[in-house]
Amino acid sequence: MASGADHEDNLKNDSSEMVLDAFRWMVLARTFEDKISSIYKAGKIVGGVYVGKGQEAFSSALAVNLVKGKDIYSPLIRDMAGRSAFGEPLVDAARTYMGSSKGPTQGRDGNVHRGNPREGMPAMISHLGAMISVVNGILFARRMKGTLDDAVGATTIGDGGTSTGAFHEALNLAAVENLPLIVSVANNQFAYSTPNSKQFACDNITDKAVGYGITGVEVDGTDLVDCVNTFKLCVEKARAGDGPQLVVGNLLRLSGHGEHDDAPYISEDLRKSKLGEDCLSKAHNRILDEGWANQGDIDDIFKESDDEVKSAIHTAESEKVPDPYSHNWSAYSSSILNE
Amino acid sequence: MSITYLEAIREAQSVALQKNDEVFIYGQDIGFFGGAFKSTKGLYNEFPDRVLDSPISEDAMVGLAVGAAIEGMRPIVEMQFADFSSVGFNQIVNQAATLYWRTSLACPITIRLPSGGTPGSGPFHSQCMETIYAHYPGTVVMAPSTVEDAYSMLLDAISIDDPVIFCEHKYLYYHLKAQQLPKKALPATKARIVRPGRHATIVTYSAMVHEAVSTAEKLSEDGFEIEIVDLRCVKPIDIETVLGSIARTGRVLAIGEAFPWGGVTAEIISQITSEGFNLLDAPPARLNSLDTPIPYHPELWRFHRPTAHSIEDKIRKLIKE
Ligand SMILES: Cc1ncc(C[n+]2csc(CCOP(=O)(O)OP(=O)(O)O)c2C)c(N)n1
Numbered sequence: 001m002a003s004g005a006d007h008e009d010n011l012k013n014d015s016s017e018m019v020l021d022a023f024r025w026m027v028l029a030r031t032f033e034d035k036i037s038s039i040y041k042a043g044k045i046v047g048g049v050y051v052g053k054g055q056e057a058f059s060s061a062l063a064v065n066l067v068k069g070k071d072i073y074s075p076l077i078r079d080m081a082g083r084s085a086f087g088e089p090l091v092d093a094a095r096t097y098m099g100s101s102k103g104p105t106q107g108r109d110g111n112v113h114r115g116n117p118r119e120g121m122p123a124m125i126s127h128l129g130a131m132i133s134v135v136n137g138i139l140f141a142r143r144m145k146g147t148l149d150d151a152v153g154a155t156t157i158g159d160g161g162t163s164t165g166a167f168h169e170a171l172n173l174a175a176v177e178n179l180p181l182i183v184s185v186a187n188n189q190f191a192y193s194t195p196n197s198k199q200f201a202c203d204n205i206t207d208k209a210v211g212y213g214i215t216g217v218e219v220d221g222t223d224l225v226d227c228v229n230t231f232k233l234c235v236e237k238a239r240a241g242d243g244p245q246l247v248v249g250n251l252l253r254l255s256g257h258g259e260h261d262d263a264p265y266i267s268e269d270l271r272k273s274k275l276g277e278d279c280l281s282k283a284h285n286r287i288l289d290e291g292w293a294n295q296g297d298i299d300d301i302f303k304e305s306d307d308e309v310k311s312a313i314h315t316a317e318s319e320k321v322p323d324p325y326s327h328n329w330s331a332y333s334s335s336i337l338n339e
Numbered sequence: 340m341s342i343t344y345l346e347a348i349r350e351a352q353s354v355a356l357q358k359n360d361e362v363f364i365y366g367q368d369i370g371f372f373g374g375a376f377k378s379t380k381g382l383y384n385e386f387p388d389r390v391l392d393s394p395i396s397e398d399a400m401v402g403l404a405v406g407a408a409i410e411g412m413r414p415i416v417e418m419q420f421a422d423f424s425s426v427g428f429n430q431i432v433n434q435a436a437t438l439y440w441r442t443s444l445a446c447p448i449t450i451r452l453p454s455g456g457t458p459g460s461g462p463f464h465s466q467c468m469e470t471i472y473a474h475y476p477g478t479v480v481m482a483p484s485t486v487e488d489a490y491s492m493l494l495d496a497i498s499i500d501d502p503v504i505f506c507e508h509k510y511l512y513y514h515l516k517a518q519q520l521p522k523k524a525l526p527a528t529k530a531r532i533v534r535p536g537r538h539a540t541i542v543t544y545s546a547m548v549h550e551a552v553s554t555a556e557k558l559s560e561d562g563f564e565i566e567i568v569d570l571r572c573v574k575p576i577d578i579e580t581v582l583g584s585i586a587r588t589g590r591v592l593a594i595g596e597a598f599p600w601g602g603v604t605a606e607i608i609s610q611i612t613s614e615g616f617n618l619l620d621a622p623p624a625r626l627n628s629l630d631t632p633i634p635y636h637p638e639l640w641r642f643h644r645p646t647a648h649s650i651e652d653k654i655r656k657l658i659k660e
Contacts, residue, residue: 109441116442117409123442125433133399134434137406137414144363144388144412166429169399176394331436331477333445334500336528337575 016292018228022064022085023283024301026056026224029081030280031305032090035313036097037259045097047110052078054222054254055186057279060085061227062154062184062247065235072138072153074122074131077112078186078253079156086121088114090308094316107322129166131155132183136170139179150239154182160191162208163199171244175212180238182245184231186221188253189275193265209246221249222275224283252276340519345512347486347520348378348451351493352415356386359413362497363389365400366417366451375419376453376512397427404448405434413447413497421452421506422466435502436477445500446477449493454482455508455546455596456644461635467545467597472504473574473606480574481527482506484548486517488571491524499527506573508546515549530577532584536566539590539657541650542581542607544570547594553647554654563658573603581607582615589620590657594645599627621660626653 033051040049052059055078063085066073073086084090095103096114104114105123115123122134135153142148161167162185174181185205189196202208209216215237219230227249234245252275256263270276287293330338342350355362363386364379370392373380383390393400397418404414418424424431431450438446456465473480479501483489489507496503525531533548534555541551548569555565566584570576585591591611593604608623626645634640 105441113441117438117444122406122409125437125441127429127433130398130402130429130434133402133430134406134409136399137403137408138410139406140403141407141410141412144407145360145410165426166398166402169394169396170402173394173396173399173403331440332479332501333439333443336526337479337499337501 015225015228015232016290018064018232019225019283020287020292022057022060022224022228023287024305025060025064025081025085026280026283027301028084028090028305028308029056029060031302032093032309032312033080035309039097039313040259046099049097049259050077050112050257051255051259052080052253054252054279055188056081057224057283058184058186058219058221058227058249058251059156061224062156062182062231064228065231066152066154068120070120070149070151072120072122072135072151074115074124074135074153074155076124076131076156076158076161078158082156083121087119088116088121090312091315094312095319098313098316099321100316100319101322102319103316127166128157128161129164129170132157132167132170132181133173135181136174136177136179139181140177148180152180152182152235152238154184154235156184156186158191159185159187159189159196159205160194160199162205171208171212171214171246174244175214178241178243180241180243182231182234182238182247185246185248187248187250189270190253190266192257195265205248206246212244214244214246215242216246216248218248218250221251222277222279222282224279225286250275251279254278341516342486342520343513344486344489344507344515345376345378347490347517348493348507349380349382350520351490351497352379353382353385355415355494355497356382356389361411361413362415363391363407363412364415364417365391365393365404367393367395367419369417374417376509378451379417397423398430401427401430401450402434404450405430405438405446408438408446408448409444413449415449415451415497417451418453420464421454421468422463424450424452424468428471431472431502431504432475432478436475439501440477446502447500449496449503449505451505451507453509454506455510456633456640457510458637458640459635460633462632465633467506467595469504469506469573470597470602473603477501478574479503479528479572480506481572482508482545483571484508484511484545484569486515487521487524490520492527492571495527506545510546525571528572528575528577530571530580531569532580533567533569534565536564537588538563538565539592539654540566540568540581540584540588541592541594541654542568542570542584543594544573544603545596547596547645550645550647550650551594554650557647557651558654563654565654576606576610578610578614581611582618585611585615585618589618591619592624592626592650592653592657594626594650596628596644599630602627621657624653624657626650
């Protein structure tokens with residue numbers, strides 16, 4: 001049940017503060033990923049680059065509703081904004097892209113496959129749907145140990161990922177166990193090039209929630225305020241013991257699947273539709289309209305983000321890449337197995 | 340008093356649950372019902388919060404175990420049959436087996452696979468999956484052949500900080516009995532010489548150890564002494580013990596109940612030929628099941644897997660060479 005100081009604090013916060021907080025992370029993510037994209041295009045990043053352009057509002061809105069050190073957040077490929085909002089140091093993101101040996105994966109995996117499970121942020125594997133049951137396990141274990149309290153576990157996925165068996169198994173299990181799980185689905189209409197019409201035959205992804213016997217809600221994923229408020233409610237419900245929450249954000253990715261892809265499969269009409277609106281400029285305008293901040297404040301946010309991004313990338317670039325000769329080439333943690 | 344292989348597995352879990360609050364068991368029908376084979380019989384009554392029924396969701400079961408391990412637990416996942424672990428394959432090889440490598444966080448989970456053929460079980464309730472899981476970095480794969488090993492190795496598996504695939508043989512569940520459980524045991528990762536010999540070495544594991552022993556006893560009447568090495572743990576492989584035996588005998592036959600293509604026996608032969616070629620007096624031999632799915636009818640099934648009979652043929656040929 002809801003208890004504890006964090007929760008009280010959360011309820012006291014009115015959403016404008018959370019919106020501004022989320023907006024800062026959106027700006028940081030957009031600035032960072034624009035920069036990473038240009039470094040990639042200059043041929044200086046090995047491997048792929050997948051960005052969350054257009055999805056920053058939906059991503060950060062979930063994470064600002066979570067409490068670091070207590071809740072679990074298991075992000076996926078388009079969650080730069082959410083990762084930062086949950087407390088991932090920007091330099092760790094830069095290190096993973098730039099292949100620094102000091103990064104959380106030490107060069108063993110790249111780009112979005114970073115995390116810090118000790119701090120409540122599992123590191124994703126590529127296989128879509130596979131992280132949901134890991135979050136289930138963390139919540140399940142805490143409940144068994146009596147340490148769950150009113151913590152929640154949140155994880156994210158795309159429209160295409162909802163077609164996996166892993167998604168189904170994990171949601172069904174979470175429902176059966178009534179776990180405080182939040183699954184956010186960024187419904188950007190395409191999985192790589194595949195439209196939703198080839199992905200599922202129900203009208204809406206929230207229809208799937210009905211089958212699991214859990215709550216499913218839809219939100220305009222381009223509208224930061226809507227996103228923040230929707231997640232706020234869902235997180236509160238999960239904290240209060242109402243079980244898994246499926247939140248579907250309708251939007252469009254304003255990029256290719258990866259930075260190698262110019263997404264010719266997304267029609268001009270769709271790009272110009274409401275789904276294709278840029279959540280960042282929309283949030284910017286809304287904040288000014290509501291008077292939550294002025295243009296000067298916002299300029300400062302952009303400026304600070306710019307500085308932070310430059311410094312993180314500079315740090316990562318100046319660090320050593322991993323050395324195969326001194327690398328610890330063991331997949332076992334137990335020393336007896338390494339003999 | 341006598342105790343079966345199956346009871347030893349139950350007992351090891353009981354001890355682990357008693358000793359360590361971090362241990363829990365998760366699987367289908369394992370709670371109140373005690374499991375399809377009764378390997379958790381009575382444990383739910385003693386530990387109702389840590390012996391828990393899962394839905395039929397092998398992927399989500401293993402994923403959950405990994406999450407619980409991240410939280411410091413030591414889960415045991417029971418697959419109802421080894422064959423169904425294929426549905427949880429992704430979480431085993433890509434999530435569990437890579438966790439430490441990716442994040443420096445250990446993944447102390449044990450996945451119990453009721454493995455191997457019994458008459459009448461057919462293609463989907465008889466498989467030996469050790470090869471599949473051993474192929475992936477980061478896994479430990481055990482396949483105990485005795486009641487004592489079933490007990491001590493399962494306790495070792497639970498205490499190891501890496502994912503352990505525990506292949507327990509269903510044919511041995513009720514067939515094997517011991518007078519008592521061991522207080523001390525060989526470490527799980529060490530092979531054991533089951534029977535000393537001079538003329539050839541058989542390297543095998545799990546239920547095939549017993550087929551090999553029958554063959555060796557028969558050949559002994561004809562004056563041939565066959566040394567038998569029980570690998571116990573197929574990954575890591577204790578190749579030193581295997582090479583030590585071949586140094587004494589000069590001839591080797593590797594036997595596995597699993598399918599013939601690739602696999603544990605192929606790995607053994609490969610390691611022997613590259614590391615102990617000059618110990619060999621004859622080409623190393625290999626025996627596995629036939630290369631078809633596992634048949635249902637007992638007449639077909641007995642023909643499909645290696646038996647004392649087919650092992651004898653192989654050994655006689657090997658000794659003549
Ligand atoms: C199980 C699995 N199959 C295939 C892939 C390859 N893949 C990576 S991303 C992607 C598309 C994902 O689409 P969606 O879930 O809608 O997320 P989006 O990329 O649109 O954010 C695919 C097919 C994968 N990562 N995992």
